[in-house]
Amino acid sequence: MNITNRTVFIAGATSGIGLELARRFAAAGSTVIVGGRRTDLLDQIGAEGFATVAIDVTDQASIDRARDTVLDAHPDLDTIMTMSGVMIPEDLRDPAHFTVAEKSIDTNLLGTIRVIDAFTPHLIARGAGTIITVTSGIGFLPFPVMPSYAASKAGVHAYSEALRAQLDGTGVEVAxxxxxxxxxxxxxxxxxxxxxxxxxxxxxxxxLLRTDPTPHEILVKGVLMHRWAERDGTYDELVAQRSRALAMLSGRQ
Known part of the structure; x- marks a missing residue:
């Protein structure tokens, strides 16, 4: 993808990686619309010159309103990035963890699907565009302290693969x-x-995006050990190392 002339909507970009990438796309010459739940942060980001829109990826009505707002103002929208996510520790020996599991799946996996569903008809109608999903190295090499986060990100990976196959021939690419x-x-x-x-x-x-316009996976060097652990035969050893962090959970020694 040519990062210098896109119109990009990033859901979940009021802080962290999402906001930094929004700034980088804008600096490269693209138009960026930042979406998020916290209106106070959206106000601050708007002061930087970004278009902003309120969106809660766990609320279909909120997503529909955000989509309509974005497309009314930017009918040339051609890129969607789904950054929204939560990352919460949970102890699977405590039945109360299920609340965390529900929130993780609802936000990280179902939230991603909801946003994609909202904008896919527009991109297909254009005959061109890009959807960028966001997973995690933990989706390929689990961090046992955050099992539902890992499961949700593994789910987004599988969904991305299927989405790419189903959109083949439409002009809409998936990274x-x-x-x-x-x-x-x-x-x-x-x-x-x-x-x-x-x-x-x-x-x-x-x-990486400048070098390879729309790679199937955007892999920085620091994530390669996670992504290819099974292929490289290091998976079991690395999961065992990461399991030591279970001691941080309350009641564990």
């Missing part, structure tokens, strides 16, 4: 962004010294 751990705040950098620095991650993503 999957697979981030590793990215430190979006100084606190996160302290908690996980292995997390990538946000600016460096975003730079690598944009460089």
């Amino acid at each position: 999957e962004l697979v981030p590793p751990a990215v430190a979006t705040t100084p606190e996160q950098a302290q908690l996980n010294p292995h997390a990538l620095e946000l600016a460096g991650f975003a730079t690598e993503v944009m460089d």
